[in-house]
Amino acid sequence: MTMIETEQLTKTYNGRGGCRGVTLQVPEGRIFGLLGPNGAGKSTFVKMLAGLHRPDSGRATVLGQPLGRAEARRKLGYLPELFRFQDWLTPTEVLCFHGRLGGLRPRETRSPAFRGRIRDTLELVGLSEAADRRVGGFSKGMQQRLGLAVALLLDPELVILDEPASALDPVGRYEIRSLLKRLRGKGVTVFLNTHLLEDVEELCDEAAFLDGGELLASGPLQELLGGGGANWRFRLGGWLPATWAELNDAVGGSLSSMLRLVEADDQGNALLTARVTDREQAGYLCSLFIRSGLTLYESGPEPNSLEAWFLRMAGSRQGGVPQ
Numbered sequence: 419m420t421m422i423e424t425e426q427l428t429k430t431y432n433g434r435g436g437c438r439g440v441t442l443q444v445p446e447g448r449i450f451g452l453l454g455p456n457g458a459g460k461s462t463f464v465k466m467l468a469g470l471h472r473p474d475s476g477r478a479t480v481l482g483q484p485l486g487r488a489e490a491r492r493k494l495g496y497l498p499e500l501f502r503f504q505d506w507l508t509p510t511e512v513l514c515f516h517g518r519l520g521g522l523r524p525r526e527t528r529s530p531a532f533r534g535r536i537r538d539t540l541e542l543v544g545l546s547e548a549a550d551r552r553v554g555g556f557s558k559g560m561q562q563r564l565g566l567a568v569a570l571l572l573d574p575e576l577v578i579l580d581e582p583a584s585a586l587d588p589v590g591r592y593e594i595r596s597l598l599k600r601l602r603g604k605g606v607t608v609f610l611n612t613h614l615l616e617d618v619e620e621l622c623d624e625a626a627f628l629d630g631g632e633l634l635a636s637g638p639l640q641e642l643l644g645g646g647g648a649n650w651r652f653r654l655g656g657w658l659p660a661t662w663a664e665l666n667d668a669v670g671g672s673l674s675s676m677l678r679l680v681e682a683d684d685q686g687n688a689l690l691t692a693r694v695t696d697r698e699q700a701g702y703l704c705s706l707f708i709r710s711g712l713t714l715y716e717s718g719p720e721p722n723s724l725e726a727w728f729l730r731m732a733g734s735r736q737g738g739v740p741q
């Protein structure tokens with residue numbers, strides 16, 4: 419099933435800002451990243467999906483239902499970009515309150531099953547020890563964890579998270595990444611609005627890029643980054659002046675169409691890059707190096723390829739790639 423489907427979705431503020439004509443699909447069970455510079459229209463788009471903004475025009479379904487339907491909202495968890503919880507409440511009380519907002523009766527929120535659900539959710543986001551402390555004394559990171567707990571409380575099929583890790587330290591971000599992967603493992607679809615490109619690179623199966631309110635690209639991340647392939651790099655040891663020719667013989671003279679020698683030093687260390695269509699192709703090159711007696715120190719996608727893509731996309735709209 420397609421969990422989110424929009425067609426020409428538009429919302430402006432008295433004709434300005436917002437986002438215009440956004441058409442995209444989010445497949446079930448994936449982590450989808452929405453990217454774009456400040457003011458691109460990401461939060462406006464997300465608020466329409468969450469039923470907080472009514473579109474000016476266009477069409478959309480969330481969980482197969484038109485926007486704002488109670489039936490879909492029940493299966494949707496939402497973490498807004500800016501939120502504040504009542505200072506005098508504890509996380510347990512906040513979650514109880516949101517259980518009521520989610521349609522549970524007072525009796526149901528007092529049931530052992532729901533109390534267990536609250537404990538499990540607080541544990542999931544790393545707030546067990548603060549379950550009965552007042553929110554007023556929480557750090558920004560703890561508030562963000564509580565926001566995530568609210569989004570996850572009612573076992574949603576789809577979670578829409580607007581900047582879920584912006585206030586978290588590196589440990590917190592690592593934990594949230596692991597949590598999002600676990601959710602995907604359970605079949606939950608995650609729609610992530612974020613500026614943290616490392617998170618997108620590590621987590622997202624698909625992504626979209628908004629700028630100036632318009633959608634400039636959308637699709638599987640690897641396709642967006644390079645038309646279905648990836649830039650791969652290999653760090654090798656035991657490299658000799660004759661190694662290139664030997665490898666070239668081993669692949670029937672086609673080495674330069676596959677690989678580029680970036681640098682090699684007198685100690686036999688070499689850095690090579692390749693454009694590969696998938697991991698199997700990268701694996702084939704690794705086995706070629708090993709069979710040729712080279713030491714393979716490192717093999718993996720080139721870092722920062724998403725950042726380069728982001729800058730290219732942002733630059734394309736401004737008429738040039740930022741330096």
Ligand SMILES: Nc1ncnc2c1ncn2[C@@H]1O[C@H](COP(=O)(O)OP(=O)(O)OP(=O)(O)O)[C@@H](O)[C@H]1O
Pocket residue numbers: 431434435436437454455456457458459460461462463
């Ligand atoms: N309530 C509002 N009233 C008027 N203009 C608004 C309102 N909310 C957003 N805008 C404008 O709409 C545009 C898109 O804003 P939006 O917050 O959706 O972007 P964003 O991509 O989420 O930005 P950021 O990454 O900085 O959070 C901006 O030009 C913003 O000034």
